[in-house]
Amino acid sequence: MISETYGRWIDWAAGLITSVQPADGPPPRTLYPFIGWCLKGSWPVLLLATLISAFTGASEVLTMWLLGQAVDAAGGGFAAFWDSYAWLVVLSAVTLLILRPLFFGASATFQAVVISPSVFTLILSRLNRWTLGHAVTFFDNDFAGRLAQKQMQVARSLTETVVETVNAILFGIASVIGAAILIGAVNLWLLPILAVWFASYGVFLYFFLPVIRERSEARAAARAMVTGQVVDTITNIKTVKLFARAEHEDSAALGAMERFQETATNFGSVSSLFRIGLTFLAGILPLALVGTGIALGPTMGVSPGDIAAIGAVAIRLSQMTGWISFTLLAIYGHIGEVEDGMHTLTPPHTLVDAPDAGSLEVTTGEIVFDRVSFGYGRDVGGVDDISLTIKPGEKLGIVGASGAGKSTLLALLLRLYDPEEGEVRIDGQNIGLVTQESLRRAIGMVTQETAMFNRTARDNIIYGQPDATEDDLIAAAEKAEAHAFIQDLTDHKGRKGYEAFLGERGVKLSGGQRQRIALARAMIKDAPILVLDEATSALDSEVEAAIQSALERAMEGKTVIAIAHRLSTISDMDRIVVLDQGRIVEEGTHDELLSRRGLYARYWNRQSGGFTREAAE
Incomplete structure (x- = not known):
């Protein structure tokens, strides 16, 4: 009786302060x-x-x-x-x-x-x-x-x-x-x-x-x-x-x-x-x-x-x-x-939602970069006066040398930065006037630097869709060619398969395994816009070929932007844009760009011919 009374007293006391209530405004x-x-x-x-x-x-x-x-x-x-x-x-x-x-x-x-x-x-x-x-x-x-x-x-x-x-x-x-x-x-x-x-x-x-x-x-x-x-x-x-x-x-x-x-x-x-x-x-x-x-x-x-x-x-x-x-x-x-x-x-947030920001409504998935410039506050780097329209359902490849502005363009789309000039619109909506949460929910992404949490394989995959069912989880892993190796995982505490922890930043996986889990995460999210930033860079040719059909299924009905240094991975895109020093210098299909014998053709010849003196010449 005494212990029960004491327990009730402790429970009452512990609940006197609501410990997760939000604060009012900035600190x-x-x-x-x-x-x-x-x-x-x-x-x-x-x-x-x-x-x-x-x-x-x-x-x-x-x-x-x-x-x-x-x-x-x-x-x-x-x-x-x-x-x-x-x-x-x-x-x-x-x-x-x-x-x-x-x-x-x-x-x-x-x-x-x-x-x-x-x-x-x-x-x-x-x-x-x-x-x-x-x-x-x-x-x-x-x-x-x-x-x-x-x-x-x-x-x-x-x-x-x-x-x-x-x-x-x-x-x-x-x-x-x-x-x-x-x-x-x-x-x-x-x-x-x-x-x-x-x-x-x-x-x-x-x-x-x-x-x-x-x-x-x-x-x-x-x-x-x-x-x-x-x-x-x-x-x-x-x-x-x-x-x-x-x-x-x-x-x-x-x-x-x-x-x-x-x-x-x-x-x-x-x-x-x-x-x-x-x-x-x-x-x-x-x-x-x-x-x-x-x-x-x-x-x-x-x-x-x-x-x-x-x-x-x-x-x-x-x-x-x-x-x-x-x-x-x-x-x-x-x-x-x-x-x-x-x-x-407590510094003020530098990237905030507009006071009357609403949720982004994606109906077709059209993306427009309207005279966009951003240079990280420097005179060089970033992008300069980019005007680009990506049609609903179009598959767009972006290529260019390191520092040409490819990743900056994606960062502006995801509103990790605000443009210094111009605006980015999705289905006619300025992304600076919608909530950041709704914007990023509408975009699935697989990056070159695959981010893994030190959590279970299950948690890392359903991070893109927390309420996903077990069937959804396994289907996404199978599409990404990840299900087989996940079943063989065992962590240091003996947890197996989808319950195994992946280690900090996924260190217990190979680069290819990390990217396949990242692909599964993007697939289970099933967002109307899909961004692939060197999504297969850590995969060997055999594994890349195995999941290419899965990627194609994942891209069906979506607006896709894909960055790649390995040009063979984007040669089948509807259109390819070539960036150089922050500007668009070429655009067209793979065959059109090759026929122009410009910068894209030079990149292609170097990769297909190898880095020999003859290819360089």
């Missing part, structure tokens, strides 16, 4: 508004936890007052004590055996069950959602490990700040107020001593805490750089091994670690000085209060019981202010880490 870029953005929706529960913590602190002072009363009452002997002070025994028993356990238990529950798990999840979910909304360029310009570290850092540090504020600071404030009332009730001459001590304490904190916050922020930035460097190395470990650069990577990591050690030492030095000064201040208070109480003596109404209570309060305040100061030290350290993470994660 502010200044500290305290940012904290408010992170915690919005949890304030009523945090206020309740604060009140419980305050009552818990007040109960501490009550026990000290009871101690003083007991000392004074004990002078008349046990019999007289029991006759005159039975109420004191009852009140002490209620306070020590009922009130304090209830308050401390409730406070501990709010700290461990309500605030820590729920607030952490609330903050992390909001930061992660905002981070995912950044444009691709945001991720291109930073370490993946560093960004993940920053999210965890902010969520963990801000949660600890909330917990410590509720658990220690407000507990301490309530205790201090109660102690001041108790000391004033003993003798008002003791209050100025307490006031002067707290003023000195405040000045001490005023000078130290900003330094602690600044050095903590520097330490957090250095720690994140260590994580970013290490994760970057591990992510590219095969390249490190193949180029025998382990020593170089070790040196780079050691450099980041040395910078972290320097910032951590700076933080530790100010923390040590803080501890020394605080210990000295803590020793002054009991000496001053107890000494003054003894000096005042019974003539000023200070009884032995009062001195006992004052001594207990003074020692407790010394301990508590030390505890609170170290808590403040931790809080300011956490605030520094929150501020550091805030600067990294």
